Amino acid sequence: DAKTTQPNSMESNEEEPVHLPCNHSTISGTDYIHWYRQLPSQGPEYVIHGLTSNVNNRMASLAIAEDRKSSTLILHRATLRDAAVYYCIPESFQGAQKLVFGQGTRLTINP
Amino acid sequence: EPEVTQTPSHQVTQMGQEVILRCVPISNHLYFYWYRQILGQKVEFLVSFYNNEISEKSEIFDDQFSVERPDGSNFTLKIRSTKLEDSAMYFCASSVVYEQYFGPGTRLTVT
Numbered sequence: 001d002a003k004t005t006q007p008n009s010m011e012s013n014e015e016e017p018v019h020l021p022c023n024h025s026t027i028s029g030t031d032y033i034h035w036y037r038q039l040p041s042q043g044p045e046y047v048i049h050g051l052t053s054n055v056n057n058r059m060a061s062l063a064i065a066e067d068r069k070s071s072t073l074i075l076h077r078a079t080l081r082d083a084a085v086y087y088c089i090p091e092s093f094q095g096a097q098k099l100v101f102g103q104g105t106r107l108t109i110n111p
Numbered sequence: 112e113p114e115v116t117q118t119p120s121h122q123v124t125q126m127g128q129e130v131i132l133r134c135v136p137i138s139n140h141l142y143f144y145w146y147r148q149i150l151g152q153k154v155e156f157l158v159s160f161y162n163n164e165i166s167e168k169s170e171i172f173d174d175q176f177s178v179e180r181p182d183g184s185n186f187t188l189k190i191r192s193t194k195l196e197d198s199a200m201y202f203c204a205s206s207v208v209y210e211q212y213f214g215p216g217t218r219l220t221v222t
Contacts, residue, residue: 101155
């Protein structure tokens with residue numbers, strides 16, 4: 001399993017963009033980069049995934065470094081509901097996946 | 112929007128008793144998972160299940176644990192003889208390929 005490094009915590013203000021970094025220098029060539037988040041007292045929730053190109057969906061954008069050793073999850077306009085623990089998880093799509101959750105980044109949003 | 116459901120939301124049991132945690136995955140999903148999260152700790156993978164058999168299991172998933180898909184809709188986790196250290200939130204998840212959808216969890220308290 002690829003090792004990931006994320007800041008323990010980050011803080012931002014409502015309606016401002018948030019950039020959540022993740023280092024995954026040991027990622028293998030077949031691993032996708034997944035981001036999940038866990039809101040307080042809830043199960044994890046899928047956010048976004050990508051392989052090499054930057055990706056956008058309705059929740060967030062994912063910027064992947066050219067060497068794939070790091071990525072950044074971008075929340076374009078944070079809301080209070082985005083306060084959660086965010087996890088980046090390298091994992092290949094080869095049948096059933098095993099998501100290995102690290103400590104993640106606890107994001108606090110100030111009103 | 113379809114969702115994964117889990118019952119019960121909270122289960123209290125005595126040490127040594129058997130418990131069955133139930134999950135109803137999203138209907139067209141093919142892969143099924145159980146994770147657990149001890150209070151204040153990381154989400155940990157337990158087991159993945161596909162085509163009516165276990166795909167992968169972690170070291171945590173020892174002989175005391177078993178999974179079953181008894182009727183094509185439910186997916187269960189059985190703990191044969193619970194220990195105090197089994198107290199945790201247990202999350203079921205299901206997926207087609209890319210995204211795992213997690214249920215709200217069952218809080219298991221072993222006394």
